[in-house]
Amino acid sequence: MNRLMTTLAAIVLACLGAAGMSTDAWIQFSDTTGMALTDIIAKGLPVLCVETVGAEEPTCDYVSAPAGCMGMAITNATKVPGRLVIYRRVEGMDSVVYDSGEYDNNVSGMTIKIRGNTSAYSAKKPYKIKLQRKGDLLMRSDEKYKDKDWLLLKDPYLLTLAGFTVSRLLGMQWTPGHGYVNVVLNGEYRGVYLLCESVKRNPSCRLDVDKTSGYIFECDPYWWNEDVYVNSITSPSYNFTFKYPDSDDLLPEQQVYLQGVVSAYERSLTASNYPDLIDVQSWARWCLGHDLCGTKDSGGANRYYSKYDSSDTSLVVMPVLWDFDMAERTTSAWSLCHTEHFSKLFNNANRCFVDEYVWQWRRIRDHLVADFTASMSAFRQSKEGKALISCRDLETKRWGSAQSVWSLVSTHISWCTNRHTWLDSAINALNPVGDVNIDGKVQIQDLSLLIDNLLSGNGPLYHATDVDGDGTTGIADVSALIDLLLTQS
Numbered sequence: 001m002n003r004l005m006t007t008l009a010a011i012v013l014a015c016l017g018a019a020g021m022s023t024d025a026w027i028q029f030s031d032t033t034g035m036a037l038t039d040i041i042a043k044g045l046p047v048l049c050v051e052t053v054g055a056e057e058p059t060c061d062y063v064s065a066p067a068g069c070m071g072m073a074i075t076n077a078t079k080v081p082g083r084l085v086i087y088r089r090v091e092g093m094d095s096v097v098y099d100s101g102e103y104d105n106n107v108s109g110m111t112i113k114i115r116g117n118t119s120a121y122s123a124k125k126p127y128k129i130k131l132q133r134k135g136d137l138l139m140r141s142d143e144k145y146k147d148k149d150w151l152l153l154k155d156p157y158l159l160t161l162a163g164f165t166v167s168r169l170l171g172m173q174w175t176p177g178h179g180y181v182n183v184v185l186n187g188e189y190r191g192v193y194l195l196c197e198s199v200k201r202n203p204s205c206r207l208d209v210d211k212t213s214g215y216i217f218e219c220d221p222y223w224w225n226e227d228v229y230v231n232s233i234t235s236p237s238y239n240f241t242f243k244y245p246d247s248d249d250l251l252p253e254q255q256v257y258l259q260g261v262v263s264a265y266e267r268s269l270t271a272s273n274y275p276d277l278i279d280v281q282s283w284a285r286w287c288l289g290h291d292l293c294g295t296k297d298s299g300g301a302n303r304y305y306s307k308y309d310s311s312d313t314s315l316v317v318m319p320v321l322w323d324f325d326m327a328e329r330t331t332s333a334w335s336l337c338h339t340e341h342f343s344k345l346f347n348n349a350n351r352c353f354v355d356e357y358v359w360q361w362r363r364i365r366d367h368l369v370a371d372f373t374a375s376m377s378a379f380r381q382s383k384e385g386k387a388l389i390s391c392r393d394l395e396t397k398r399w400g401s402a403q404s405v406w407s408l409v410s411t412h413i414s415w416c417t418n419r420h421t422w423l424d425s426a427i428n429a430l431n432p433v434g435d436v437n438i439d440g441k442v443q444i445q446d447l448s449l450l451i452d453n454l455l456s457g458n459g460p461l462y463h464a465t466d467v468d469g470d471g472t473t474g475i476a477d478v479s480a481l482i483d484l485l486l487t488q489s
Helices: 002-015 037-041 159-170 252-268 280-293 341-346 352-364 368-381 383-390 392-399 405-430 444-456 475-488
Strands: 026-028 034-036 047-052 061-064 072-075 080-090 093-099 110-114 127-135 147-153 178-185 188-197 215-220 239-244 303-307
Touching: 026 037, 026 188, 034 037, 037 047, 037 080, 037 178, 047 110, 159 178, 159 188, 159 280, 159 352, 159 368, 159 405, 178 383, 188 392, 215 252, 239 252, 280 341, 280 352, 280 405, 341 352, 352 405, 368 383, 368 405, 383 392, 383 405, 444 475
Parallel strands: 047 178
Antiparallel strands: 026 034, 047 080, 061 072, 080 093, 080 110, 110 127, 127 147, 147 188, 178 188, 215 239, 215 303
């Protein structure tokens, strides 16, 4: 029924002339060649057509980091108003599946601007779209997904697709919704993009923090390009910027509060009390995710944090994996995310983090490669995957080259398989099976501690007491540990 209603609505819109342009319109490429919009729609991916007021092009200025800082960034990105229409072929008919309407501030239409930092330096720009009225550009037929903020990311090597797949398999708190689209801006074809939800507060479908006392913030190497930030006490190259509340809405006391939060949790990373301040499970999953992806980013990839409210019981959470541009670069080493904060956790005398990290690995280890392979293969065989394959000639025509979707998917599957082998060995060295006291060795002391825990009824101190890996700690683990010790001897 929903599909039928969507089709009928699209037909009505088309008949009423609601579309931004005729599907027979001639879409320009980078040279003198072109293609009818209907032929681009026929490729199978949704086509996002943006028409700005006066055909104005989004622009920005490029800036380099000041002395003592790092990175290249953009500033003065213009927010250009306009209209967004999304076309799709439905039941054999070119249909309008979304129309923002003409721009009317806070009523209809949208604005578009260039986003990113170093990614904005290439000829193909990433963009941010802000709707004037909430909508779900991914067309998921559920009101909860409606939002104003959407991103158009470049993903020529499907690294973000692979990264979000890892995110789901790890069970991260939130994996952004996403889908591939063709983009036409002011009658010119701009290429294939990944349409993606942005990192922001939305309790229904994105990050859930309290509206009045919650925070979303980032450990940001580009802090120097922001007006408001709080200082890191351990890593001055990576200060913290605000995602929620927006810096324009930030009260002075909120900035003071977050400075206190950051200073306290950074100090705790070299002390024993860090589990009282950070959500250890989410931190372990985040780090493991980038270790799986082999991220080689001196900034450790985008490190987003959330704090539900300003209460003392609210922990600092790492809720989302983001930024995979430098993924699949470290083959036989830890990701560069093991610098800064995480190096302190891995070397802390309190082994709670190491134990959690190892546990998260063992939770997914036996089925990770099969699950990743199945997910990526399913994408390749899906309607979206086949449509993406058919659009590679458009990308080549516009930007000069595009790799085969088949080869890219195969490359990611091979990466996961090979990376799994290295990680399993490296992680087992952190905390071998049966290392109940988490000292890096399996000895008779571990058996004694395990028996003491069971007899006392106090429960396990660490996940490592689950020697046989069945999810519980019991007499079977004692037997398994005895067998392990006998084998070693």
